[in-house]
Amino acid sequence: MKPRxxxxxxxxxxxFAVVLPTVFMILSIxxxxxxxxxxxxxxxxxxxxxxxxxxxxxxxxxLNAVFAEQLEGRSFIxxxxxxxxxxxxxxxxxxxxxxxxxxxxxxxxxARKIGL
Numbered sequence: 001m002k003p004r005x006x007x008x009x010x011x012x013x014x015x016f017a018v019v020l021p022t023v024f025m026i027l028s029i030x031x032x033x034x035x036x037x038x039x040x041x042x043x044x045x046x047x048x049x050x051x052x053x054x055x056x057x058x059x060x061x062x063l064n065a066v067f068a069e070q071l072e073g074r075s076f077i078x079x080x081x082x083x084x085x086x087x088x089x090x091x092x093x094x095x096x097x098x099x100x101x102x103x104x105x106x107x108x109x110x111a112r113k114i115g116l
Contacts, residue, residue, distance in 0.1 A: 032095045040105050043089050046070050047109035051087040054078050055111035086110040 046067065053063055060078070064071065074091040090106035 028097050032097065035095075036093055036103060036105065039091065039093055040107060042070075043074070043091065043105055043107035044109065046074070047076070047087050047089040047107045048111075050076055050078075050089065051085055051109045051111040054087055055085040055113050057114070080113075081110065083113055084110040085113050 049070075050063055050067060053066070058066075063076075071089075074089055076087050076089045079086045079088070086108055087110075088106055088108040090104060093103045093105055095101050095103070
């Protein structure tokens with residue numbers, strides 16, 4: 001009969017080796033979702049500003065020139081919905097730890113057309 005191991009030597013190291021990757025994974029997913037949410041807030045603000053300008057009947061090339069800095073890496077589409085002028089601003093977001101995963105973030109905001 002083999003003698004029983006009465007020592008816990010190495011047990012903490014083994015548990016740490018199992019738990020540590022899980023903690024890093026949860027932390028990285030949390031940071032990635034926070035980053036995506038911050039980018040979405042920027043899209044909301046930008047879409048609202050462009051929709052108000054489009055509702056004033058500003059030409060598209062003027063909108064591109066005025067919002068060139070904020071639109072870097074983003075695109076927008078203008079559409080009319082009755083008395084409202086709507087703008088959808090979108091961008092793709094790559095997550096650093098998952099290079100094959102590309103998220104498309106989009107936000108639509110509308111403003112009432114001026115002069116109606």
